[in-house]
Amino acid sequence: MEAGRQRQGRLWSNLKEVCDLLHIPAANSIANEELLFQHVQFKTGQRIHTIGQPFDTLYIVNSGFLKTVLIDEYGNEQVLSFPMKGDMLGVDGIHTRHYSSEAVALSDCDLILLPFKKLTALGRIHLELENMMYGVMSRELVREQAMIGMLGALSAEARVARFLVALAERFAQMGYSSKLFNLRMTRHEIGSYLGLTLETVSRTLSAFNEIGLISVDQRTIGIKDSEALKTLRRLPPSRTRGKPATGKSKGGDTVPSGQLLAAL
């Protein structure tokens, strides 16, 4: 809303604003008013791009919430991410020149269009921009690596807990409250994202609520004990059998009845 200006009845952003959105330290040398990127608005439920569609532009989220999904051979959706302000969409299309995922608006959205050709050409002139591109793609990769680690190693409770913490941090850095916020996605979508069923997500939220870690009312989540959420991990504390990679938890771990919590 703050970024962008009217021009011919449309919103446009300059390079500086784009860099700010992406948290890229932009040299002011590039505050070029002639270099403008167009905005596009999407309404809730609209598709930004679909799988297989020819790729030619990247998107940056200026406002709103989305999901990106994969669709398997049986038509089942698999949620890959929940992009929000400052995130980039469409990077997966660069390789094959066709988007390999689908992006859907979970709320009314304002996106900035970045024609890929134009962007790379600009990158050769403005090195910050080039660095931005590499940086954003690398960040995305690291994020997905973390996701893989989570799916491969964590229990259902831990996944939901970390999901909430991550969301809270995103809201914080967007200037919203990190203690009380609204989920923009359904339990089903959360479950798909975390590799769980909607029932498990629902139950886990209820459990957290009872223990006092959070408060739940429909889509409204209140974070009560973010520390506990952060340190929550798999229930059977996977006590290093065999070779302790780092000899640490040798003591009996006398956590009495903490079958849900596990102190660090």
Add this chain to the structure above:
Amino acid sequence: MEAGRQRQGRLWSNLKEVCDLLHIPAANSIANEELLFQHVQFKTGQRIHTIGQPFDTLYIVNSGFLKTVLIDEYGNEQVLSFPMKGDMLGVDGIHTRHYSSEAVALSDCDLILLPFKKLTALGRIHLELENMMYGVMSRELVREQAMIGMLGALSAEARVARFLVALAERFAQMGYSSKLFNLRMTRHEIGSYLGLTLETVSRTLSAFNEIGLISVDQRTIGIKDSEALKTLRRLPPSRTRGKPATGKSKGGDTVPSGQLLAAL
């Protein structure tokens, strides 16, 4: 082995060879013999880079097999990928300027060093190279997305099956046999990669062996029925309850005793 030349007692590759390795259509305009990239050899078990180590170079695998791992807060390894010939390593370091994963040689390896600064500078001159960079990073991203989809939605059997198929395809495109090959990693590493325990991996391989899908002898795998492996999916065929996304499996699916197989 074919790529690279001796010079001052070391191996070097030119841009063309690098592009070939990455399957990038390289304009021969860049067959510049002055632009050479150095090779480095690693022996089995050696670490290419570690988590947190300052980033400044990318690597391309010229020969050999590796694994990249994440290490969680309790010292547990989580395998992220098994890079082999033509794969790029270290991309995750670009964002924070520190590697966020660790790469270990599973066999003796020959890697090509790509100093990142030098690479991006070159990219501005040779557009193919720039495209290569974006393309490789995007491909990596797509690969990880597929991984997330797999971890989030597939059964143990399906994961192992697809792992074998993917390996076979990699070997094929490297010129080796796709029907008979040697695993370079332990059951434990496979399990970590697939989000399973080593016991489950072992049992699943044994089961495939008994059914005649593959032959197993220690690290030697023979692919007998790659079609069946490809179409294997979750055991309870998740018969589209509620809304059939694509109304299909309405007929009784008279697969007799196929509790392990699931025809498309």
Add this chain to the structure above:
DNA sequence: CGTCTGCTTGATCAGGGTCAACTCAGGTGG
């Protein structure tokens, strides 16, 4: 030749998926 690591196989158990019933909020149309 003993030891160690990787692998297999068996027995047991529980985390979380599946199925089902019910509630609740919002949208629609008579």
Add this chain to the structure above:
DNA sequence: CCACCTGAGTTGACCCTGATCAAGCAGACG
């Protein structure tokens, strides 16, 4: 305005997949 419908969410009962624990085996190596 209210009856109705639909989709989201909650909760319970049950059971299966895959983790855990345990034992035994084979090849590599000092």
